[in-house]
Amino acid sequence: MDYAFDFALVVETFPILMRGFLVTLELWLPSLAIGLAAGLVLALARLSRSRLLRGGSLVYIELFRDTPVLIQLIWFYYAFPILIGVQLSPFTAALLGLALNTSAYGAEIFRGGIQSIARGQWEGAKALGMRHADMLRRIILPQVFKLMLPAFTNRAVEVAKMSSLASVLSVHELMYQGRLLSSTYYRPFEILTTVAVVYFVLIYPATFLSMTLERRMAGKG
Amino acid sequence: MQDPIMPVSILPASQVPAPPILQVSGLHKWFGTLHVLQGIDFSVAAGERVAIIGGSGSGKSTFLRCLNFMEMPTSGRIALDGTPLGRASAGKPDEVRYPESELCRVRERVGMVFQQFNLFPHMTVLENAMEGLVTVKRMKKAEARERALRELDKVGLGNKTDVYPGRLSGGQQQRVAIARALAMEPEILLFDEPTSSLDPELVGEVLRVIRQLAEEGRTMLLVTHELGFAYHFATKVIFLADGVFHEVGTPDEVLKHPRQERTRAFLERFTEFSF
Amino acid sequence: MSYQWDFSPVLTRWPLLLDGLLNTVKIAAIAIVFGVLVGLVLALLRLSPRRSLRLPAAVFVEFYRNTPPIVHFFWFFYALPVVLNISLDPLVAAVLALSTQSGAFYAEVFRGGIRSIERGQWEGAKALGMTHTQLMRRIVVPQAATRMVAPFVERSFELIKTTALASTLAYGELLYQAMMVNSETFRPLEVYSTVALLYLVLLVSCSALARVAEARLTAYR
Numbered sequence: 001m002d003y004a005f006d007f008a009l010v011v012e013t014f015p016i017l018m019r020g021f022l023v024t025l026e027l028w029l030p031s032l033a034i035g036l037a038a039g040l041v042l043a044l045a046r047l048s049r050s051r052l053l054r055g056g057s058l059v060y061i062e063l064f065r066d067t068p069v070l071i072q073l074i075w076f077y078y079a080f081p082i083l084i085g086v087q088l089s090p091f092t093a094a095l096l097g098l099a100l101n102t103s104a105y106g107a108e109i110f111r112g113g114i115q116s117i118a119r120g121q122w123e124g125a126k127a128l129g130m131r132h133a134d135m136l137r138r139i140i141l142p143q144v145f146k147l148m149l150p151a152f153t154n155r156a157v158e159v160a161k162m163s164s165l166a167s168v169l170s171v172h173e174l175m176y177q178g179r180l181l182s183s184t185y186y187r188p189f190e191i192l193t194t195v196a197v198v199y200f201v202l203i204y205p206a207t208f209l210s211m212t213l214e215r216r217m218a219g220k221g
Numbered sequence: 222m223q224d225p226i227m228p229v230s231i232l233p234a235s236q237v238p239a240p241p242i243l244q245v246s247g248l249h250k251w252f253g254t255l256h257v258l259q260g261i262d263f264s265v266a267a268g269e270r271v272a273i274i275g276g277s278g279s280g281k282s283t284f285l286r287c288l289n290f291m292e293m294p295t296s297g298r299i300a301l302d303g304t305p306l307g308r309a310s311a312g313k314p315d316e317v318r319y320p321e322s323e324l325c326r327v328r329e330r331v332g333m334v335f336q337q338f339n340l341f342p343h344m345t346v347l348e349n350a351m352e353g354l355v356t357v358k359r360m361k362k363a364e365a366r367e368r369a370l371r372e373l374d375k376v377g378l379g380n381k382t383d384v385y386p387g388r389l390s391g392g393q394q395q396r397v398a399i400a401r402a403l404a405m406e407p408e409i410l411l412f413d414e415p416t417s418s419l420d421p422e423l424v425g426e427v428l429r430v431i432r433q434l435a436e437e438g439r440t441m442l443l444v445t446h447e448l449g450f451a452y453h454f455a456t457k458v459i460f461l462a463d464g465v466f467h468e469v470g471t472p473d474e475v476l477k478h479p480r481q482e483r484t485r486a487f488l489e490r491f492t493e494f495s496f
Numbered sequence: 497m498s499y500q501w502d503f504s505p506v507l508t509r510w511p512l513l514l515d516g517l518l519n520t521v522k523i524a525a526i527a528i529v530f531g532v533l534v535g536l537v538l539a540l541l542r543l544s545p546r547r548s549l550r551l552p553a554a555v556f557v558e559f560y561r562n563t564p565p566i567v568h569f570f571w572f573f574y575a576l577p578v579v580l581n582i583s584l585d586p587l588v589a590a591v592l593a594l595s596t597q598s599g600a601f602y603a604e605v606f607r608g609g610i611r612s613i614e615r616g617q618w619e620g621a622k623a624l625g626m627t628h629t630q631l632m633r634r635i636v637v638p639q640a641a642t643r644m645v646a647p648f649v650e651r652s653f654e655l656i657k658t659t660a661l662a663s664t665l666a667y668g669e670l671l672y673q674a675m676m677v678n679s680e681t682f683r684p685l686e687v688y689s690t691v692a693l694l695y696l697v698l699l700v701s702c703s704a705l706a707r708v709a710e711a712r713l714t715a716y717r
Contacts, residue, residue: 003579066653066699067692068660071671075692078684082499157562164564168664175566188574196563196571203562291619321627329625339620343638353624356634398620405624 006187010194013181017191020177021198027091027163027173031098032156038099039106044136046111057107064104070165073097077169094166102159109151113144150217153210160203174198239266240303242408242440243288243331248297250283250464257283259464261297265409265442270435272451272472273444275461276487281444282336284461285411288442289331290324301327329357332407336414338394340386340401346373347382350401358405365404372400376430392423396430403434410434412443448491452476460484505681506690516673517694523587523669524656527594531655534599539606553603560600565658568593573665586667590659598655605647609640642713649706653699660695670694 045057064072076097080088088096117140125135167176178195182188241264250258257280265271275281286292288299296315298305306327307317340349350369354360360368373379376396386394395415402410412431416424428450434441435454445451451458451472458475460468460483468475468484479485506513541553560568573589584592613636621631663672674691678684 063692063696067695068657068671070660070663071674071688071692071695074671075685075688078688082685161564164566165661167566175564175570178567179570182570182574187578188570189576189578192567192571192575196559196567199563199567200559204558207558207562289623291622324622325625325627327625328623333623335616335620335623337616339616339623341617341620341635341639343642352634353626356630357625401624 003189006190009185009187009190013185013191014194016181017174017177017194017198020172020174021202023091023171023173024160024163024175024202027095027098027166027171028156028160031095031102031163032159034099035102035159036106036152036155038103039108040110042103042107043110043114046107047114061104061107064101065108069097069101069162070168072101073165073169076100090166090169090171094163094169094171098159098162098166101162102155105155105158106152109148109155110144113148113151114140116147117143147217150210150214153206153213157203157206157210160199160206164199239268241266242302244300244303245288246298246300248284248287248299249295250280250287250292251295257464258287258294261464261466263459263466265440267408267440268438268456269440270454270456271442271459272455272457273442273459273461274446274448274451274487275467279461280464281461282413285413285442285444288409288411289328289333290319291333293319301330325357329353329405330407331409331411332402332405333411333413334395334398334402334415336417338386338391338398338418340394340398342386345383345385346378346389346397349386349397350404353401353405369400369404372403373397375403375433376400377426390423391419392426395419395427399427399430399434408440410439410441412441412445414444414446416445416447446491448476448488460487462487499685501686502683503686503690505683506677506686509677509680512673512677513670513690513694516668516670516691517698519667519673520656520659520669520698523590523594523659523662523667524652526591527598527655527659528652530591530595531598531602534595535602535606538599538603539610542603542607543610557600557603560597561604565593565597566661566664568597569661569665586662586665590662590665590667594655594658594662597658598651601651601654602648605644605651606640608647609644610636612643613639642710645706645710645713649703649710653702656699656702657695 042057042061045053046061048054073094077088077090077093080086080093080096121139121143122135125139130138163173164175166173167179170176174195178191182191185191244264246262248258248261248263249256261284273281273285283292287294294317296317298307298309298317300306306323307319310316310318341352344352347366347369350373351362351365354365354368355362358365370379370382373382376399378393378396378400381389381393381397386397389397399415415431416427419427424447428447431441431443432450432454443451443454453472455472458470458472459466460475460479460481462483468479468481474480475484476488479488538553538557541549542557544550569590572593573584573586576589576592577584617635617639618631621635626634659669660671662669663675666672670691674687678687681687
């Protein structure tokens with residue numbers, strides 16, 4: 001293999017990639033936060049006594065889990081203006097799409113967590129005369145948050161990877177800049193490899209954190 | 222009611238000293254910085270029944286597990302029929318390498334029964350007992366089946382052959398495990414606390430089987446907390462503490478008239494509620 | 497909401513979408529087969545007692561798990577051919593991306609299954625005098641296989657959804673065909689809803705099949 005890797009180009013274009021990297025961060029963190037918060041609400045709906053809420057949330061969750069994210073993003077990109085009547089920027093559409101997807105997966109994490117809390121905890125709280133909402137807020141959810149921390153971190157990893165799909169909607173994030181640069185300079189090997197490395201540097205710490213948390217919890221038994 | 226397995230003091234011990242089958246010299250085992258076995262010399266001859274007792278963490282299970290290489294000795298040599306196992310590397314007598322074929326040969330001849338049974342859950346009782354015969358001894362299925370059935374009959378489970386182990390009680394599972402080991406016709410049987418994970422009411426059925434094997438004159442090593450059983454079962458008792466043999470002798474010597482203060486203290490703690 | 501849904505222009509172009517569906521199934525099937533092969537090799541390397549084999553496999557797996565799939569697609573389609581001075585067909589590039597990436601995940605499924613087998617099982621087999629090969633074949637792998645089914649199916653679902661990214665390389669799978677239909681009909685909501693539904697049907701029927709398979713394999717419990 002006598003391919004000459006053009007390092008100078010990587011150095012030259014790096015600031016542009018970093019601009020994309022910032023947009024990736026702006027997509028990733030808010031969509032994760034909004035998605036997980038909405039996921040909690042959905043999980044409560046999944047576990048509620050009302051059949052309507054249970055059925056509705058189930059359909060919502062399965063729709064998101066059983067279709068490709070890319071289609072979801074494209075669908076919302078077209079659907080938001082038509083359904084809501086507001087013209088959204090590609091960035092906002094992507095952010096909302098990612099957040100909605102995350103809410104479906106987040107709901108399953110919360111549901112699993114809430115169901116895994118031993119019945120004794122509910123009974124203990126009930127025995128103190130707590131109301132249902134108080135039990136959830138004071139006793140159950142704090143345990144769920146802790147227990148599900150590895151799963152949430154895992155989700156953060158997935159959302160970071162998914163955010164790269166926003167490039168298809170021409171959101172100027174990292175992958176988009178990478179595609180643009182590699183066709184401008186016709187040096188796809190240098191640029192795309194650099195993009196991959198930047199993603200790795202962004203995502204690996206979260207994976208590592210998730211593994212460490214998992215191991216520590218397994219250790220506690 | 223008194224368990225019928227207890228009053229046995231007339232089990233035949235070997236009269237003529239037989240040559241040792243298994244011989245251990247200078248055995249050391251380290252787990253990281255923990256020195257679990259601190260230089261053990263030991264041999265077992267045909268017909269001997271050795272009970273190994275000691276507190277938790279004394280190294281008694283580790284010692285037993287070194288004999289069939291479930292644990293690799295850190296240093297020291299183990300010999301089978303007088304031939305040392307493994308090859309010492311040149312210049313470093315402590316570094317012994319063991320080829321897999323040699324380990325397999327030892328394990329074929331030295332059977333083991335575990336505290337947790339370790340039955341194969343995806344195989345029926347009969348398949349469990351046949352597995353070593355078919356896979357290791359390459360015996361014909363029909364022949365293996367016949368021998369497995371014989372051993373299952375002996376442990377009283379001839380009627381459970383097509384059941385999966387998950388459906389059996391702990392005592393039944395342990396008896397299948399014994400049949401599985403017996404089917405291999407081992408020269409020595411190692412028992413690693415075979416009743417420690419059983420409910421109290423199931424201990425008897427397993428000890429009864431072990432006693433029956435003793436009556437057949439089999440060579441056995443037993444790590445146990447059942448001191449009463451050890452007394453009637455063994456031809457030799459070893460008290461292990463801090464990784465060394467603290468006291469070795471006949472059951473009478475070690476369990477009834479211990480010479481060492483440490484042994485006495487250990488026995489007192491155990492018999493506190495027995496009498 | 498005054499939007500007038502009209503599916504007829506989309507539905508009259510059903511042969512295009514059917515083509516896409518078949519191509520999606522085709523690329524998924526090929527990628528699963530190659531992904532399993534890659535995964536088996538990686539898992540064996542990662543389980544090897546030799547560090548010089550374990551380490552490169554671990555780096556490979558971690559790299560793929562911590563970078564977005566779309567980067568892999570673009571890298572194989574645009575970057576690799578430049579270095580090797582060849583040209584790759586979109587299907588080949590997409591299969592390479594999908595199977596290496598899913599191989600990294602499958603490897604973890606296989607390795608996790610093997611390592612989940614309790615130490616007592618290994619010891620029980622060893623104590624009978626089995627060699628490593630015998631105990632793997634007779635005791636460990638048969639038990640591990642049943643535990644691998646669920647994560648394997650989950651991973652394969654991810655792979656099927658990820659095939660949608662092949663559209664970015666202009667390979668004619670379902671999403672790409674949908675884009676074609678959209679450019680003719682200008683009915684994005686109807687087109688992408690239809691396609692999302694097709695994915696849903698595909699995945700739900702796969703999951704029914706997977707459940708049957710799992711029930712067969714775990715019959716002994």
